[in-house]
Amino acid sequence: MLFVRPGRLSDLDALAQMAHAARPVLHSLPHDRHELEARVALSEDSFRADVDFPSEEFYLFVLEDSATGKLLGTASIVAAAGYAAPFYVFRNDALIHASRELHVNRKIHALTMSHELTGKSRLAGFYIDRASTGAGDALAHLLSRARMMYIAANRRRFTPEVFSLLLGVTDEAGTSPFWEAVGRKFFGRDFAQIEIASGGRSRTFIAEVMPTYPLYVPLLPEAAQRVIGEPNAKGLLSYDIHLEEGFEPDRFVDIFDAGPVLTAQVDRSACVTFNETRAVLEAGGKAADDTRAYLVSSHRDGDFRCVLAELPSERGADAPLSGPVRAALGVVHGDVVRCVPLHRGASDAPQDGADDVRADDTYRGSFSTQSSTQSGDRR
Template identity: 35%
Template sequence: MLVIRPIEQRDFPALKLIAIESGHGFTSLPVNDELLQNKINHSEASFRSRPAAKGEHLYFFVAEDTETGEVVGTTALDAAVGLSSPFYTYLLGKQVHSSPKLGIYNVVETLTLTNDYTGVSELCTLFLREQARQGLNGRLLSKCRFLFLAEFSELFDRRVLAEMRGVSDDNGNSPFWSWLQEHFFSMDFPTVDYLTGIGQKGFIADLMPKYPIYVNLLSKEARSVIGKTHDKTRPALRLLEEEGFAWRGYVDIFDAGPSVECDLKHIRSVHNSRRLTVQIGHPVHTSKYLVSNTHFSSFRALIGELAINEEKAQAVITREVACLLKVEDGDTIRVVEIG
């Protein structure tokens, strides 16, 4: 069984291994010891004392195998992006060129550089190691964040986004970036991906085209991947779409992968989750639920079997599940059907 918990200092070796395995295009986990350590430090500081409101806080979680103690995945919530350094996206839009006198009316697509997501909360750093990609593990890793969002909604923006990795090959070559590189930059995609991951984003403002790019001027290969998702990221996108996330035309400035978003209160697992009182016992007529405790700094989440007593608003769980969630009789948990 996997249990989700906040990252700790002892998880650094596992985090570095995951960063290596995640490959090109996974900007939020650069293979850089200092930056990875900073993420752990940032998350620990965010969890140390519950903030009064939304701010530049990172809530970084790991998935731990309860049998082996091995960390097999990561997932995170960035409470507000773009506050201390710009958060860039392209917005796919339209411009009309018309001349009634000549009888000409043309609609062309454009890509405009924006900072529209400044202050928005982000789902990020979702990665499950290959040996753990089975059963409901992927759902747990993705959806556990929604129980945290539901329980501590005051710490997050009303809008929640997720950047999906765009199309690139095994060597890190991105068709979209190849066109940008040819016309505006002199760096390959792995290099620019790494620089962004370590926070060196100044070159974006310096070198990115300042005016809208006409999509029809891009290469056929670049046009074909706008808003498209990397093969390995499609399962994650499907899980988010189940929750109500949708693409509204924003794409990554490097690989043109889609950014999907949803109002926090409209996220299915946020809206449908509920608090129940714990009763430790031997549940019968059980169903699988995504379940978490309601603790902040010692947050835990898992997928487990439980029985619900609707009349008493109680969840009957086993002693084993209670121990993993760090709860006792009479405590409160948050549950939602896993779907």
């Protein structure tokens, strides 16, 4: 049984292995063991803390196989991005250059360094060893979206809007066309070196070295223009998962590789809009005729757990769960669990009190990937 839970210090060895295996680097999992230990300890303290508003908390989640105890992936939430220093991105602005005399009216895109996302909650550090899981995209959905299940159940800990910074386009050697056209001109170093040194996007040297004036997109090489706002091929599944949750591309892109920034209003996310609570029953007897896959989470005694389970599609139905599923969730007969459909169906409607979903909301089909690991959102 695979389930998501908070990371703990006893996971340190497994997390250290993932830190070295992840490509590109995950800043949420430092390579230095002492720094990694401090990071995990911060996560443990954050989960235990009584939080009234987001600040420097950091929440680390892991995907565990209950049969073996092996960890197969990790993902995290930063309660307030850039809490200690500004969080930098490029804002994609549209500037109008017009002349009546010449009968010219042109809209020109320009990238301006911005720290408008500073202080907002951020999904980060997604990594899954898909070769070890031996399963399809559903487990990536579980690990990634379990974070939104936690946010939906703990609203005071996070900001009303959350964002995620996805990997930008690079070639097989890890070279970024956008970095070669922009970043290298100012830093004089390889993309991988600065990616590690940045520790995310909150380092002081970013403001000291990167251009303070707008970069006019038409002046960039065509190869750099083409990748602005485009996700890396290894991050397509992560991109799709975010879209299904309700994230949308915003006007921001990463300052190093121009990867897309996706944002979502928590009130309009799938884990809030399509949430319902159900009573746990011991599975037995004839199974329901109409079932579907659900994200199911529990928060019994403050200990968060999230799994995938087949439940009756009927709204208001109970949640008949098998023994292994109940054990993974840490629940017993009669407990209440939070349930959200893994994939939105045509008949789904928002729960009472939730904002309506816009009529033009769409969800793309899942992308497949040949890589043995998946690392979509950064840090």
